[in-house]
Amino acid sequence: MSYVRPKFRHPELPKNKLGYTIDYYEGTLSTLCAGCGHDSISAAIIQGCYEMNIEPHRLAKLSGIGCSSKTPAYFLSNSHGFNSVHGRMPSVATGANMANRDLIYFGVSGDGDTASIGMGQFVHAIRRNLNMVYIVMNNGCYGLTKGQDSATADAGSKNKTGQVNLFESIDLASLAIELGATYVAQSFSGDKAQLVPLIKAAMKHPGFAFINVISPCVTFNNNVGSTKSYDHVRQHVEATATMDFVPEMQEITTSYGEGSTKQVKMHDGSYISLHKLSEDWDPLDRQSAMNAVLNAKAKNEILTGLLYVDPQTEDLHHLLQTSDKPLNTLTKEELCPGSEALKDINAGLR
Amino acid sequence: MKPTDIKDPEYFHKVVDCQYACPAHTPVPEYIRLIAAGKYTEAYMINWDSNVFPGVLGRTCDRPCEPACRRGRVDEEPVAICRLKRVAADNKDDVKKFMPQGPFTPNGKKVALVGAGPASLTVARDLAPLGYELHLYDEQKKGGGFMRSQIPSFRLPETVLDEEVNYILDLGIHTHFNQYVSSLKELLSKDYDAVFVGSGAPKGRDLDIPGRKEASANFHIGINWLANVAFEHTNKIGKNVIVLGGGNTAMDCCRTARRLGGQNVKVIVRSPFAEMKASPWEKEDAMHEDIPIIDNHVPKSFVIEEGKLKGMMFEKVHAVYDDAGKRKLVPTGEAEVFYPADDVLCAIGQENSFPWIERDLGIEFDKWELPTVDLVTHASTNPKVFFGGDAAWGPKNVITAVAHGHQAAVSINNFCQGIDLNKRLDPMVNLVSAKMGIHEWSYDSEVVSDDRYVVPQADKKLTLSNRKKEVELGFNRLTGFKEAERCLNCDVQTVFTESKCIECDACMDVCPTACITFTENAEEESDLRNMLKMPAKNKTQDIYVSDTLPTKRVMVKDENVCLHCGLCAERCPTSAWDMQKFFYNVTKTHTGCHKN
Ligand SMILES: Cc1cc2nc3c(=O)[nH]c(=O)nc-3n(C[C@H](O)[C@H](O)[C@H](O)COP(=O)(O)OP(=O)(O)OC[C@H]3O[C@@H](n4cnc5c(N)ncnc54)[C@H](O)[C@@H]3O)c2cc1C
Ligand SMILES: Cc1ncc(C[n+]2csc(CCOP(=O)(O)OP(=O)(O)O)c2C)c(N)n1
Ligand code: SF4
Ligand code: SF4
Ligand code: SF4
Ligand SMILES: [Mg+2]
Numbered sequence: 013m014s015y016v017r018p019k020f021r022h023p024e025l026p027k028n029k030l031g032y033t034i035d036y037y038e039g040t041l042s043t044l045c046a047g048c049g050h051d052s053i054s055a056a057i058i059q060g061c062y063e064m065n066i067e068p069h070r071l072a073k074l075s076g077i078g079c080s081s082k083t084p085a086y087f088l089s090n091s092h093g094f095n096s097v098h099g100r101m102p103s104v105a106t107g108a109n110m111a112n113r114d115l116i117y118f119g120v121s122g123d124g125d126t127a128s129i130g131m132g133q134f135v136h137a138i139r140r141n142l143n144m145v146y147i148v149m150n151n152g153c154y155g156l157t158k159g160q161d162s163a164t165a166d167a168g169s170k171n172k173t174g175q176v177n178l179f180e181s182i183d184l185a186s187l188a189i190e191l192g193a194t195y196v197a198q199s200f201s202g203d204k205a206q207l208v209p210l211i212k213a214a215m216k217h218p219g220f221a222f223i224n225v226i227s228p229c230v231t232f233n234n235n236v237g238s239t240k241s242y243d244h245v246r247q248h249v250e251a252t253a254t255m256d257f258v259p260e261m262q263e264i265t266t267s268y269g270e271g272s273t274k275q276v277k278m279h280d281g282s283y284i285s286l287h288k289l290s291e292d293w294d295p296l297d298r299q300s301a302m303n304a305v306l307n308a309k310a311k312n313e314i315l316t317g318l319l320y321v322d323p324q325t326e327d328l329h330h331l332l333q334t335s336d337k338p339l340n341t342l343t344k345e346e347l348c349p350g351s352e353a354l355k356d357i358n359a360g361l362r
Numbered sequence: 363m364k365p366t367d368i369k370d371p372e373y374f375h376k377v378v379d380c381q382y383a384c385p386a387h388t389p390v391p392e393y394i395r396l397i398a399a400g401k402y403t404e405a406y407m408i409n410w411d412s413n414v415f416p417g418v419l420g421r422t423c424d425r426p427c428e429p430a431c432r433r434g435r436v437d438e439e440p441v442a443i444c445r446l447k448r449v450a451a452d453n454k455d456d457v458k459k460f461m462p463q464g465p466f467t468p469n470g471k472k473v474a475l476v477g478a479g480p481a482s483l484t485v486a487r488d489l490a491p492l493g494y495e496l497h498l499y500d501e502q503k504k505g506g507g508f509m510r511s512q513i514p515s516f517r518l519p520e521t522v523l524d525e526e527v528n529y530i531l532d533l534g535i536h537t538h539f540n541q542y543v544s545s546l547k548e549l550l551s552k553d554y555d556a557v558f559v560g561s562g563a564p565k566g567r568d569l570d571i572p573g574r575k576e577a578s579a580n581f582h583i584g585i586n587w588l589a590n591v592a593f594e595h596t597n598k599i600g601k602n603v604i605v606l607g608g609g610n611t612a613m614d615c616c617r618t619a620r621r622l623g624g625q626n627v628k629v630i631v632r633s634p635f636a637e638m639k640a641s642p643w644e645k646e647d648a649m650h651e652d653i654p655i656i657d658n659h660v661p662k663s664f665v666i667e668e669g670k671l672k673g674m675m676f677e678k679v680h681a682v683y684d685d686a687g688k689r690k691l692v693p694t695g696e697a698e699v700f701y702p703a704d705d706v707l708c709a710i711g712q713e714n715s716f717p718w719i720e721r722d723l724g725i726e727f728d729k730w731e732l733p734t735v736d737l738v739t740h741a742s743t744n745p746k747v748f749f750g751g752d753a754a755w756g757p758k759n760v761i762t763a764v765a766h767g768h769q770a771a772v773s774i775n776n777f778c779q780g781i782d783l784n785k786r787l788d789p790m791v792n793l794v795s796a797k798m799g800i801h802e803w804s805y806d807s808e809v810v811s812d813d814r815y816v817v818p819q820a821d822k823k824l825t826l827s828n829r830k831k832e833v834e835l836g837f838n839r840l841t842g843f844k845e846a847e848r849c850l851n852c853d854v855q856t857v858f859t860e861s862k863c864i865e866c867d868a869c870m871d872v873c874p875t876a877c878i879t880f881t882e883n884a885e886e887e888s889d890l891r892n893m894l895k896m897p898a899k900n901k902t903q904d905i906y907v908s909d910t911l912p913t914k915r916v917m918v919k920d921e922n923v924c925l926h927c928g929l930c931a932e933r934c935p936t937s938a939w940d941m942q943k944f945f946y947n948v949t950k951t952h953t954g955c956h957k958n
Contacts (some may be wrong), residue, residue, distance in 0.1 A: 018809035047935025055871035
């Protein structure tokens with residue numbers, strides 16, 4: 013029986029600023045199929061949180077239903093978590109976020125969970141610019157229920173039984189840009205070098221940060237003819253730029269050729285450093301992001317990397333002018349300000 | 363880097379750290395698994411084939427395997443490999459029926475073996491089944507060499523030694539005990555086809571300081587004294603005893619002295635405690651028997667009053683190291699200190715000595731009076747004469763003597779059969795998948811977290827009052843099982859097949875000890891080692907590099923802290939990783955193929 017993770021770790025694991033080694037961010041051993049792309053994304057999340065010195069108890073994992081939505085069990089065992097109903101993660105996230113604005117909200121969903129049953133919730137979370145990370149582990153099928161085509165399966169893509177999908181796919185990234193999401197990225201589970209900085213920057217982004225990650229389902233959608241297989245994705249990826257996430261006050265040490273570098277400063281002084289930018293693309297310009305995605309699609313390519321970011325955005329709390337403190341920290345005096353305050357309110361309504 | 367050649371058996375052999383470190387390359391994990399399965403007889407026979415004295419070594423081995431054990435790199439302490447061997451020896455059934463059965467058809471060749479220690483006995487065991495007529499000479503009355511004359515019975519009961527020596531003598535060896543070989547020339551003039559010299563390093567070093575002569579009656583060379591105790595010529599010692607020296611001989615001397623009437627026994631050693639030659643467990647055992655170890659004291663003189671030994675004077679020193687790390691013992695300048703003694707046991711070193719080998723026999727000796735011996739073939743410069751054990755390159759230990767014996771036997775056989783001495787026997791190797799089904803492997807792949815179990819000891823009152831009472835009780839079967847489960851099964855190898863890999867990263871993500879990385883290749887190994895998920899800093903451990911994968915990357919696995927947990931193979935969707943049981947066994951003359 014080998015399905016037990018040993019207690020031992022590499023004896024020289026480095027510690028992050030909080031004094032934790034990376035295993036402090038692990039979850040339980042995955043029960044997904046061997047080779048599932050989702051597991052790689054979990055590993056990238058673990059890596060990102062470790063590198064960002066996240067205190068696990070300052071983070072809440074939220075998910076719906078699906079193989080993808082199961083993954084919060086496989087990372088950050090020391091964090092909060094809520095595994096909601098199918099497609100309903102955004103409303104749970106909204107509630108939690110409204111009650112306690114101080115946590116990092118980390119939503120994980122699938123293409124079925126988001127683009128089919130959860131579509132209504134997804135679009136409104138974007139519209140509201142809810143401050144959260146929203147990752148879709150996109151495998152073009154309903155993995156958990158045995159691989160039916162999902163709404164992100166490309167037209168013409170073949171599934172495992174040889175059936176060709178007749179319907180146009182929903183492109184979640186362009187939809188998010190279209191709806192005004194303030195951080196939109198796309199990546200591939202097999203490219204941690206790209207995915208980890210995207211996750212790190214997403215956690216820093218003060219609004220809705222969406223990452224659509226192509227994540228092959230080895231069991232039901234990794235066949236020849238599928239546009240979400242490891243082979244197909246590897247042959248068709250194209251990146252907007254190489255990206256680094258640079259935390260506050262850290263010097264840039266790598267030097268790149270002139271003219272191909274751009275830095276996007278985040279609200280807290282950290283920045284996204286982009287190199288080898290593709291032509292006619294500006295990460296701060298929605299229109300160019302939209303064009304880039306569409307152009308890639310026309311060329312049968314999958315565009316990955318950061319697509320669009322508005323680093324100065326303001327989130328739902330700001331728009332609604334809610335309490336600037338988490339509700340659970342409000343004192344009795346703050347909650348019941350007394351009859352004088354009530355009088356003032358009533359007067360204001362007259 | 364070029365892809366690793368896993369077809370070379372030495373690659374995977376090296377991954378089995380314990381077996382690789384064992385001079386005789388005993389298939390350690392194989393016997394440990396057999397112990398866990400309760401197959402003690404089989405476990406014993408695996409040992410017997412490799413190290414000839416499992417019962418002896420399970421109690422006394424110097425255990426070079428344990429510092430090498432992989433578990434020691436991830437856990438506090440290595441697996442108790444040595445004491446598990448004893449579990450096999452203690453619990454086995456009849457083993458004799460699995461040993462070569464004589465009488466053997468004579469092959470017409472005659473070989474003389476000088477000294478009946480582990481080296482000669484191993485040569486005898488390996489050659490007897492081939493029909494050699496073997497003549498074993500020793501000045502002592504029984505076989506075993508230093509295992510009998512030096513290793514005290516409270517560490518190694520005579521019954522255990524007798525049993526294992528007799529397995530060999532019963533193969534039809536002609537013994538000539540109580541017979542000192544005083545001339546090799548004479549021996550060579552008899553009709554022997556070859557001579558093996560396994561006479562050990564029998565000369566204890568003396569101490570030339572003032573008062574030594576006058577102290578003679580109460581001054582004893584450690585190894586001579588231990589032999590006298592073993593053969594019952596000596597049965598008592600004074601109340602106050604000083605033991606000089608910091609090696610294992612000193613530890614055996616002081617503990618034996620405690621059993622012969624020594625009440626106030628001290629070990630006094632020149633070097634700092636941490637740098638003493640004795641194994642840590644030997645020091646612990648001595649201190650447990652109320653023997654203080656006084657370090658940084660250099661003996662200066664014997665104090666004699668009215669012609670009688672009263673004690674010794676010591677100079678206090680401290681260790682100073684130069685830039686090259688070389689140690690110098692520098693006097694502290696304090697006044698010399700006196701320690702009382704009725705008897706002094708001197709265990710400050712041991713040397714080779716060949717007064718019985720004439721220097722005109724074509725055997726070359728160097729300036730230290732050591733014979734010139736070929737490191738691989740054990741041949742001396744006289745083609746008929748071979749050396750092994752302590753006699754070859756100075757004092758080592760039993761397992762090294764055994765390893766020498768195997769190789770010398772190969773050479774003697776080659777020599778007698780007219781085969782080139784450099785034609786060595788290839789190891790016996792096997793590599794077969796351990797997969798049995800889903801989540802099922804033919805070994806206990808689960809890595810237990812248990813700390814090393816402590817071997818229980820008999821009551822001190824009992825052991826100190828009876829020189830022959832064995833101190834260690836050994837593991838019982840249950841503890842033996844639990845300790846055996848600590849073994850990481852390093853012989854179950856991770857085998858990678860590039861053509862099956864779809865580069866999903868699952869193995870890299872799941873590996874608990876970050877062994878696996880998919881990366882660009884590098885020209886230099888040192889560069890590639892630094893490009894891994896965790897830099898491969900332990901250069902004594904290999905990295906396993908695959909051929910180029912479709913994404914132009916390579917798979918690199920650092921063997922250093924792999925737990926052999928099988929999770930990589932478990933999580934691989936395509937079986938590009940497989941756990942495969944590797945068996946490697948040094949071929950002995952009697953197990954090799956001799957039919958044409
Ligand atoms: C006190 C002490 C404790 C030790 N404890 C351990 C231990 O716990 N574990 C361990 O692994 N090793 C131990 N050793 C070392 C170990 O005993 C030796 O390394 C090992 O026995 C060497 O084996 P050998 O076959 O080379 O020769 P030996 O065992 O030394 O045997 C040589 C034999 O040859 C005989 N001989 C020599 N010259 C002649 C001659 N001319 N004619 C006839 N006979 C001759 C000697 O009497 C002796 O019996 C210990 C050594 C000492 C001194
Ligand atoms: C309300 C509801 N409807 C249907 C289901 C059945 N169901 C479970 S998972 C799933 C699809 C999941 O697909 P996706 O989100 O893409 O996750 P994947 O398994 O592919 O990662 C469906 C339809 C359900 N659990 N609940
Ligand atoms: S069914 Fe597909 S998505 Fe679900 S765990 Fe298996 S490989 Fe992953
Ligand atoms: S067996 Fe595989 S998963 Fe386990 S430690 Fe070794 S390389 Fe890592
Ligand atoms: S799990 Fe298997 S297929 Fe996936 S990268 Fe590792 S070896 Fe390759
Ligand atoms: Mg899906």
